[in-house]
Amino acid sequence: MKSVQRMLEGSRRDCARLITLVENEHPKSKEILKRIYPHTGKAHVIGITGPPGGGKSTLTTRLAEQFRARNKRVGIVAVDPTSPFTGGAILGDRIRMKSLYEDEGVYIRSMGTRGHLGGLSKTTPGVVQILDAYGCDVIFVETVGVGQSEVEIVQNADTVIMVLVPGLGDDIQAIKAGVMEIGDLFVINKFDLDGAIRAKTEIEMMLQMDQRRESIPPVLPVISSAQGSNRSEGIEAVMEAIEDHRKDQVANGHWQRRRRLQARMEILSYMQSRVEAMLIEEIKKTSLDSVYQRLESPRERGEKILETWMKEGQANGKED
Amino acid sequence: MKSVQRMLEGSRRDCARLITLVENEHPKSKEILKRIYPHTGKAHVIGITGPPGGGKSTLTTRLAEQFRARNKRVGIVAVDPTSPFTGGAILGDRIRMKSLYEDEGVYIRSMGTRGHLGGLSKTTPGVVQILDAYGCDVIFVETVGVGQSEVEIVQNADTVIMVLVPGLGDDIQAIKAGVMEIGDLFVINKFDLDGAIRAKTEIEMMLQMDQRRESIPPVLPVISSAQGSNRSEGIEAVMEAIEDHRKDQVANGHWQRRRRLQARMEILSYMQSRVEAMLIEEIKKTSLDSVYQRLESPRERGEKILETWMKEGQANGKED
Numbered sequence: 001m002k003s004v005q006r007m008l009e010g011s012r013r014d015c016a017r018l019i020t021l022v023e024n025e026h027p028k029s030k031e032i033l034k035r036i037y038p039h040t041g042k043a044h045v046i047g048i049t050g051p052p053g054g055g056k057s058t059l060t061t062r063l064a065e066q067f068r069a070r071n072k073r074v075g076i077v078a079v080d081p082t083s084p085f086t087g088g089a090i091l092g093d094r095i096r097m098k099s100l101y102e103d104e105g106v107y108i109r110s111m112g113t114r115g116h117l118g119g120l121s122k123t124t125p126g127v128v129q130i131l132d133a134y135g136c137d138v139i140f141v142e143t144v145g146v147g148q149s150e151v152e153i154v155q156n157a158d159t160v161i162m163v164l165v166p167g168l169g170d171d172i173q174a175i176k177a178g179v180m181e182i183g184d185l186f187v188i189n190k191f192d193l194d195g196a197i198r199a200k201t202e203i204e205m206m207l208q209m210d211q212r213r214e215s216i217p218p219v220l221p222v223i224s225s226a227q228g229s230n231r232s233e234g235i236e237a238v239m240e241a242i243e244d245h246r247k248d249q250v251a252n253g254h255w256q257r258r259r260r261l262q263a264r265m266e267i268l269s270y271m272q273s274r275v276e277a278m279l280i281e282e283i284k285k286t287s288l289d290s291v292y293q294r295l296e297s298p299r300e301r302g303e304k305i306l307e308t309w310m311k312e313g314q315a316n317g318k319e320d
Numbered sequence: 321m322k323s324v325q326r327m328l329e330g331s332r333r334d335c336a337r338l339i340t341l342v343e344n345e346h347p348k349s350k351e352i353l354k355r356i357y358p359h360t361g362k363a364h365v366i367g368i369t370g371p372p373g374g375g376k377s378t379l380t381t382r383l384a385e386q387f388r389a390r391n392k393r394v395g396i397v398a399v400d401p402t403s404p405f406t407g408g409a410i411l412g413d414r415i416r417m418k419s420l421y422e423d424e425g426v427y428i429r430s431m432g433t434r435g436h437l438g439g440l441s442k443t444t445p446g447v448v449q450i451l452d453a454y455g456c457d458v459i460f461v462e463t464v465g466v467g468q469s470e471v472e473i474v475q476n477a478d479t480v481i482m483v484l485v486p487g488l489g490d491d492i493q494a495i496k497a498g499v500m501e502i503g504d505l506f507v508i509n510k511f512d513l514d515g516a517i518r519a520k521t522e523i524e525m526m527l528q529m530d531q532r533r534e535s536i537p538p539v540l541p542v543i544s545s546a547q548g549s550n551r552s553e554g555i556e557a558v559m560e561a562i563e564d565h566r567k568d569q570v571a572n573g574h575w576q577r578r579r580r581l582q583a584r585m586e587i588l589s590y591m592q593s594r595v596e597a598m599l600i601e602e603i604k605k606t607s608l609d610s611v612y613q614r615l616e617s618p619r620e621r622g623e624k625i626l627e628t629w630m631k632e633g634q635a636n637g638k639e640d
Contacts, residue, residue, distance in 0.1 A: 030619055037617035051372075263611045264603060266618035271599050271626050272592065279591050283584060291583045297357035298586035299350055306591050 001028075004035045007134055012107070015134045019109055022126040033126050039133035041259070043075070044246060047157030048142040049182070054163045055189045057084045058224045060140050061097050062235045063242075067138050068105055075136035076100075076108045077127055079143040085110050107131060122273060125156050125266055155182065156262055158255065159245045161238070165190045166199040181210065184217055185241045191221040191234070282309045321348075324355045327454055332427070335454045339429055342446040353446050359453035361579070363395070364566060367477030368462045369502070374483045375509045377404045378544045380460050381417050382555045383562075387458050388425055395456035396420075396428045397447055399463040405430050427451060442593060445476050445586055475502065476582055478575065479565045481558070485510045486519040500526065504537055505561045511541040511554070602629045 007014040018036075022029045046063075048056050057078070064074045078085035084097060085108055100106045109127060124141065131139050141157055162183030186207070188200050204219050218241050222234035249255035286305055290296040327334040338356075342349045366383075368376050377398070384394045398405035404417060405428055420426045429447060444461065451459050461477055482503030506527070508520050520539055527536050538561050542554035569575035606625055610616040 034617045034620055038614050041614055260608070260612055263608060263618055267603060267608070267611070267622040267625065268596075268599060270619045270622035271603075272596060274622075274626055275595050275599070276588075276592060279588055279595070283587060283591075288580070288583060288587070291587070292580055294358050294361055297354045298583050299590045300354055302587040302590035302594075305587065306594055 001031060001035055004032060007130070008036075008039060010135065012104070015107065015130060018130050019127050022130060023111060023123050025123065029126065033129060036129060036133040040129045041132065043128075043132040043136050043139045044159070044242075045128055045132075045139045045141060045157045046242065047155075047160040047182075048140055048163060049160060050163035051165075052080075054165045055224060056080065056142050056163045057097075059161075059163055059187060059189060059222065059235075059238075060085075060142055061100060062224045062232050063238065064100055064106060064138075064140065066235060066239050068103060072105075072137040073135055074106045075128075075131035075134070075139035076106065077124065077131070077139065077141045078108070078110045079124060079141065085142065107134065107136060122269065125262075128156060152265075155265070158249070158258065159242055160184045161187055161242075163187045163189050164199065164203065166193045166195040180206065181212065184245050185238070186217060186219040187222050187234075187238060188219060189222050189224060191223050196221065279305075279309070321351060321355055324352060327450070328356075328359060330455065332424070335427065335450060338450050339447050342450060343431060343443050345443060349446065353449060356449060356453040360449045361452065363448075363452040363456050363459045364479070364562075365448055365452075365459045365461065365477045366562065367475075367480040367502075368460055368483060369464070369480060370483035371485075372400075372464055374485045375544060376400065376462050376483045377417075379481075379483055379507060379509060379542065379555075379558075380405075380462055381420060382544045382552050383558065384420055384426060384458075384460065386555060386559050388423060392425075392457040393455055394426045395448075395451035395454070395459035396426065397444065397451070397459065397461045398428070398430045399444060399461065405462065427454065427456060442589065445582075448476060472585075475585065478569070478578065479562055480504045481507055481562075483507045483509050484519065484523065486513045486516040501530065501532065504565050505558070506537060506539040507542050507554075507558060508539060509542050509544060511543050516541065599625075599629070 003011075003014040003017055007018055018032055020026075022032060048060050050056055057080070060076060064076060067074050076085060101108065109131070111124065111127065128139055128141060160182050162180070162185070164186065166188065186203055188196060188203070190196075191200075200219055200221060204216075207213065207216050207219070220234055220237050220241060222232075222238060224232045224235065246255070249258070282305055286301075286308075288301065291298055291301045323331075323334040323337055327338055338352055340346075342352060368380050370376055377400075380396060384396060387394050396405060420428065429451070431444065431447065448459055448461060480502050482500070482505070484506065486508065506523055508516060508523070510516075511520075520541060524536075524539050527533065527539070540554055540557050540561060542552075542558060544552045544555065566575070569578070602625055606621075606628075608621065611618055611621045
């Protein structure tokens with residue numbers, strides 16, 4: 001595991017190599033994550049989420065520039081297939097991000113161009129941990145905020161920024177249905193569009209009605225449209241809100257509590273993926289004809305297979 | 321379980337009651353699904369998916385009307401928070417659907433207004449099974465096609481219709497990333513919009529390049545815009561394509577193979593949810609301090625907890 005040592009000493013190439021191994025769930029993955037774990041926990045992980053077309057990547061770029069100006073090392077993990085970071089957007093966007101790509105203090109990693117989003121929620125925490133151990137002070141994780149798996153991805157963040165835009169009525173409906181609650185701060189991007197003020201008011205009202213929240217998160221107007229990268233307004237306020245969120249969370253103990261919850265979730269999800277592989281094997285070993293013929297329901301059959309498997313217990317408990 | 325008997329005899333009220341119990345994962349849920357399973361497998365389940373704003377509900381309405389005209393009983397399960405069926409859209413949409421709501425031959429069930437989408441993938445198959453046992457000949461399952469959990473929902477369908485609209489460049493990018501492969505037939509809705517022909521060509525090219533497909537699915541232009549419900553074009557062709565898909569699948573054996581795969585998935589997912597509950601308990605029993613202090617990685621800890629749990633095997637194998 002010389003790569004791990006070299007990565008910890010600052011080798012960008014080894015960092016990239018390790019990420020690839022972890023992303024591909026290479027057999028070495030487990031050992032890598034074990035070795036680096038003691039070196040993690042220092043970075044501030046910021047989730048950037050929201051519906052497609054909200055300008056998440058442009059906002060990330062602007063924020064990354066600000067952190068760079070403060071001499072912070074920045075990591076960017078894009079799990080969003082519509083993000084220019086993952087190669088999903090028009091060339092112009094990528095050109096505007098050239099400054100980031102050429103900066104040695106910024107590490108950009110694109111994920112999720114190869115398959116379903118869902119599978120990525122499994123490997124993203126590991127990739128973030130590598131960037132953390134590599135020495136990034138701030139790590140952005142950008143993802144489309146619509147389904148459950150995307151929610152899981154951003155739950156690995158210390159601060160979640162929900163990026164919305166005026167006029168996306170349908171999307172706000174979708175977000176209302178449960179995804180809204182994960183935002184620690186809200187950005188109304190493209191605030192120069194029609195209906196911006198109404199959108200802000202609607203979101204503020206929605207947040208005020210949410211009984212589960214201890215305090216109402218800030219809703220910040222921003223203009224960081226990809227068209228005309230010089231027209232950025234409101235970025236400073238977002239930087240301040242990020243810093244305030246960190247300070248508040250550390251002060252009231254939520255910071256640590258959240259990280260512990262993340263660790264628990266990671267333990268559970270690891271165990272689940274190990275067990276899943278065993279259960280699939282167990283199902284293969286039995287006849288499902290009774291279910292195919294609808295004489296027995298899938299649950300009944302599942303219950304019986306599970307019982308057998310549990311009884312065999314120890315025999316199955318071997319390492320794979 | 322008199323409700324089951326009454327539902328099988330045609331009681332709409334009991335059907336509603338049973339669905340609610342299953343949806344809420346009531347303790348009786350297991351028994352209900354066991355009792356009805358022998359009465360399932362007759363309905364043609366049609367998944368309607370695609371990005372928000374594509375007019376999925378309007379298309380569903382038009383298709384449901386056609387099936388009603390052919391004297392088929394229709395079930396509609398909406399898992400899409402942006403769907404008018406789930407109450408997520410403007411009042412006008414719901415008024416236009418009034419004919420469906422007042423038709424005794426149509427059963428509409430809305431899900432997913434209460435929480436994350438992800439959790440619904442667990443209970444949706446059960447709800448579909450009830451409608452199947454209730455006697456629906458065709459069951460539509462409408463969901464936003466973006467993330468992994470939505471993919472899981474539509475995988476329970478015999479025929480999946482992917483609904484796209486011209487000009488949603490970003491969304492097509494998102495769909496490209498893996499969701500596209502689940503479509504058995506494609507509808508370009510709102511075909512009167514600009515760029516419709518280009519969108520059709522793009523999608524056809526994308527499908528032709530997909531090596532995994534045995535045959536290229538049809539891409540059908542439709543106008544079933546919510547604005548002006550009388551302007552429906554192309555619905556007949558979709559009806560034909562649905563029927564052709566069914567016939568082809570039955571003829572080449574894919575129909576049965578797919579249903580068997582669904583049954584296997586349902587068995588696995590049931591076992592996983594049972595095991596998850598046990599694993600959560602097992603995690604609670606152990607100290608995670610070594611992980612919190614970053615001395616041990618979540619995977620290492622998970623491995624050890626799993627080992628202990630597997631050894632205890634039988635003791636944990638009891639019913640809950």
